[in-house]
Each structure stands twice: as structure tokens, then as C-alpha cells.
Amino acid sequence: MITELWYSAPGNLEEALQLLQEDPPYLILAGGTDLMVQYYDAREKMGRVLDISRLEELKGVEIGQEKVFLGSLTTHEQIYRNRELQKLTPLLSRAAGTVGATQIRNQGTLGGNLANASPAADLAPPLIALEAKVMLVGPRGERSFNLDEFFSGPGETRKNPEEIIKGVEFPSPRGDFRGVFLKVGQRRAMAIAVASLAIGLTCKNGTCEEIRLACGSVAPVPLRARKTEEILRGKKLEELPVEEAAGQLEKEANPIDDIRGTAEYRSRVLGNLLRKGLQEILSQKGVSANG
Amino acid sequence: MTLKVNGKEYTREVEAATRLIDLLRDELRLVGTKEGCGKGECGTCTVIMDGKTVNSCLVLAPQANGREIVTIEGLAPEGKLHPLQEAFIKKGAVQCGYCTPGILLSAQSLLEKNPHPSRDEIKEGIAGNICRCTGYKKIVEAIETVSEGREEHAE
Numbered sequence: 001m002i003t004e005l006w007y008s009a010p011g012n013l014e015e016a017l018q019l020l021q022e023d024p025p026y027l028i029l030a031g032g033t034d035l036m037v038q039y040y041d042a043r044e045k046m047g048r049v050l051d052i053s054r055l056e057e058l059k060g061v062e063i064g065q066e067k068v069f070l071g072s073l074t075t076h077e078q079i080y081r082n083r084e085l086q087k088l089t090p091l092l093s094r095a096a097g098t099v100g101a102t103q104i105r106n107q108g109t110l111g112g113n114l115a116n117a118s119p120a121a122d123l124a125p126p127l128i129a130l131e132a133k134v135m136l137v138g139p140r141g142e143r144s145f146n147l148d149e150f151f152s153g154p155g156e157t158r159k160n161p162e163e164i165i166k167g168v169e170f171p172s173p174r175g176d177f178r179g180v181f182l183k184v185g186q187r188r189a190m191a192i193a194v195a196s197l198a199i200g201l202t203c204k205n206g207t208c209e210e211i212r213l214a215c216g217s218v219a220p221v222p223l224r225a226r227k228t229e230e231i232l233r234g235k236k237l238e239e240l241p242v243e244e245a246a247g248q249l250e251k252e253a254n255p256i257d258d259i260r261g262t263a264e265y266r267s268r269v270l271g272n273l274l275r276k277g278l279q280e281i282l283s284q285k286g287v288s289a290n291g
Numbered sequence: 292m293t294l295k296v297n298g299k300e301y302t303r304e305v306e307a308a309t310r311l312i313d314l315l316r317d318e319l320r321l322v323g324t325k326e327g328c329g330k331g332e333c334g335t336c337t338v339i340m341d342g343k344t345v346n347s348c349l350v351l352a353p354q355a356n357g358r359e360i361v362t363i364e365g366l367a368p369e370g371k372l373h374p375l376q377e378a379f380i381k382k383g384a385v386q387c388g389y390c391t392p393g394i395l396l397s398a399q400s401l402l403e404k405n406p407h408p409s410r411d412e413i414k415e416g417i418a419g420n421i422c423r424c425t426g427y428k429k430i431v432e433a434i435e436t437v438s439e440g441r442e443e444h445a446e
């Protein structure tokens with residue numbers, strides 16, 4: 001049984017943006033790993049599908065001295081296997097590697113992971129920790145959001161329906177940047193996060209000069225834990241108030257009970273992830289764009 | 292739409308809502324590709340598209356327009372079994388057999404990229420394929436023997 005479905009695969013971005021202005025709106029399809037899961041249960045809601053997976057304008061990985069740009073069609077597997085990114089942003093590579101398994105990583109894209117706006121989106125915490133901006137392109141040109149301000153609720157973003165995610169951009173980490181990504185799931189492969197945490201820390205003369213904490217699956221959106229950051233910012237690395245920070249982080253989180261875990265469990269796990277993550281960071285040497 | 296499957300070109304008119312797995316099984320009668328969960332969890336419907344494994348239940352058929360697909364039928368084109376298939380039989384890595392086509396293609400894709408994977412790399416390579424008979428040990432061993440066999444050839 002096949003219900004009617006309209007499918008368009010525009011050859012270039014301009015054409016795609018034009019189609020997106022039509023009513024009723026198109027659903028944007030890239031890798032399909034989120035959208036196609038609804039195939040059996042909600043196909044009638046799929047209606048009109050705009051396949052952007054061939055748009056060259058959305059591809060490409062540019063790793064420069066100043067900035068890193070990742071096109072929205074970059075797959076999780078490409079991020080996971082990219083040797084330069086493994087060196088420069090191991091927290092991002094690690095997060096990409098925890099998504100699904102090879103087949104899902106080959107199909108699922110960075111842009112899709114962000115547009116789907118799951119609180120458990122694995123790429124969101126490391127990208128927030130890396131101070132990423134998400135670049136949108138629409139009929140009236142381009143605009144961008146800081147990624148930590150992009151998500152507005154579960155499955156919701158500040159992207160308009162007629163806009164397409166072009167990619168993300170973040171400053172190339174300097175030699176004094178240290179980052180880590182930790183995720184707890186129910187099994188080692190194909191796991192959706194019960195809780196995850198990305199830490200991006202810039203250290204100067206043994207002091208935590210700047211820190212960004214971003215958590216997954218513990219709030220309606222990927223959560224930047226600003227109050228916990230404040231407790232750690234400016235402190236000597238040897239004297240980080242880890243326990244105080246872990247306690248604050250548990251309070252700052254706002255998780256729910258669901259099939260993967262209870263709210264109480266998630267908060268507890270998140271505190272532990274911070275303890276473990278900070279320990280890992282203290283044992284790391286800085287990574288550098290110059291290698 | 293036109294696509295190449297196991298080296299052969301096909302042109303078909305399909306409903307937009309057709310998935311790649313439906314095209315392969317119902318139109319092209321390549322029924323070696325199995326459907327399990329239909330939600331990208333189990334990996335039974337794995338095929339290789341443009342050199343990469345994908346779950347064919349998550350691909351709309353029109354997305355495969357112009358692409359090159361390898362299905363399980365493509366592993367043994369002239370009825371001569373692929374070394375991986377031989378190894379699976381020899382090691383007893385096939386139980387009910389439902390997951391086998393997908394696992395073979397994941398293994399094939401892994402060995403293409405990494406001819407001598409470690410045991411952990413093999414496990415990672417087939418992590419997207421569920422075997423509900425849970426016969427993973429022999430599956431991993433079978434893939435290992437093919438990888439080691441290749442080493443002997445190299446020497």
C-alpha cells in the first residue's frame with residue numbers, strides 16, 4: 001500500500017529555496033535516518049519531500065587556521081573518520097562515532113542531526129562546546145545563530161521552514177584548548193543518549209580561562225550549563241571545585257522520565273560525567289591546529 | 292529513474308513513496324535483501340550504495356537515482372561463493388540466516404576499507420547488524436579468517 005507522496009530533488013540550492021516557498025510546505029530530506037523512520041507510522045504526514053542530498057552547495061569540510069566549516073551534508077561517518085578533525089576536535093569526532101552504527105553514520109548528516117533538534121542529538125553538545133554557529137540560507141539570504149541559541153524545544157529550532165541549514169562554523173581550537181565528549185547509552189552501538197556531556201576548556205598558565213559545558217538528553221533542548229561554567233571559570237586546574245560543579249550541574253539539568261531512563265538517574269549520571277570529563281581533561285595535553 | 296545494481300543497469304518508473312528495499316525486492320526481484328524492522332535499527336536490509344553501506348529501508352528509491360548498488364546477490368555474481376560466504380559456512384556463522392545478507396555486506400564493506408581489521412574493528416563494523424540468534428562469535432571469527440586469509444596471499 002502506497003499513499004501518495006511528492007518528491008523533488010532540485011539540482012541546485014536556488015531551485016531548492018524556490019520550492020521551499022511553495023505551500024503546503026515541503027519536508028526536507030537529506031540522509032533520511034530520522035525522517036524515514038516515520039515511514040510506516042506517519043507516511044501520510046510526509047506529503048511533499050524535498051531531497052537536498054545532492055546539493056553541492058551544502059557539502060564540504062574546510063579546516064583553516066582560523067575557522068572550521070562543515071557543510072550540512074557532511075555525514076557522521078565523514079566527521080568520525082576525518083583525521084584532521086580527530087586531531088583538532090576529538091570531542092566532535094567521538095560524538096559522531098557514537099551515532100548509530102556505520103550504516104546510520106553513512107546516511108545521517110550533520111544538518112539533519114541539528115534540524116531534527118532532538119534533545120539527544122549527539123553532535124549538538126560538542127559543537128556548542130566548540131562555540132559553533134549554525135549558518136542558514138533562505139530566500140532573503142543567509143543568517144546564523146549561535147548553536148546554543150538555535151534550539152527552541154524538542155524537535156523545534158529557530159530555522160524558518162523556507163530556510164535550509166548550510167553548515168556550521170566554529171573557531172579552530174588553539175593549542176590551549178582541551179575538549180571531551182562523554183555519552184551514556186543503554187548499549188555500546190545504536191544507542192540514543194541517556195545523558196551526554198561535552199566540555200570545551202581553554203587553559204592559560206594552569207588556569208581554566210574559558211569553559212563551555214553542553215549536555216544532551218537532560219533538558220528539552222541541548223543544554224548549555226552556564227551556571228556550572230561560572231563555578232569552574234577562572235579556577236586553577238589543580239583546584240577545580242569539581243564536587244561543587246557536579247552538584248550545580250545536576251540542579252541545572254531538567255531531564256524527563258522516559259523509556260531510556262528516569263529524570264533522577266539522568267541527573268546523577270550527568271554529574272558523574274562531569275567528574276569523569278574533568279578528570280580526562282586534566283590528563284590531556286592541549287590540541288593544536290598546527291599539530 | 293536509472294540505477295546500477297550489481298553491475299547491471301535498470302531503468303524503472305517508481306512511485307515516489309517507494310523505498311530502495313521495495314524497489315530491489317518487488318521490482319527487481321532481488322529478494323536476498325531482507326526487511327527486518329523497517330526503521331534502520333536492525334541492519335538486515337543493508338546494501339552498499341556508492342561504496343558505502345546503507346539501510347535500504349531508510350532510502351527513498353528516487354534517492355538512489357544514478358547510484359550504484361551492491362546487494363547480496365552481487366557478492367556471488369556467477370554462483371561462485373564469495374570468500375566471506377565460504378567462511379561463514381565453514382565456521383557455522385549462519386543460524387537462521389535472516390541477518391546474514393546484511394552482515395556479509397557490512398563485512399565486505401569493512402574489509403574493502405580495512406583489509407586487516409582487529410577484532411574490535413570487526414565488532415564495530417557489524418555493530419549495525421543485529422543477529423537475533425545471537426551467533427556473533429562465529430560471525431566475527433568467520434570475518435577474521437577471511438582477513439587472515441588475505442594476509443597469507445599478500446605474503
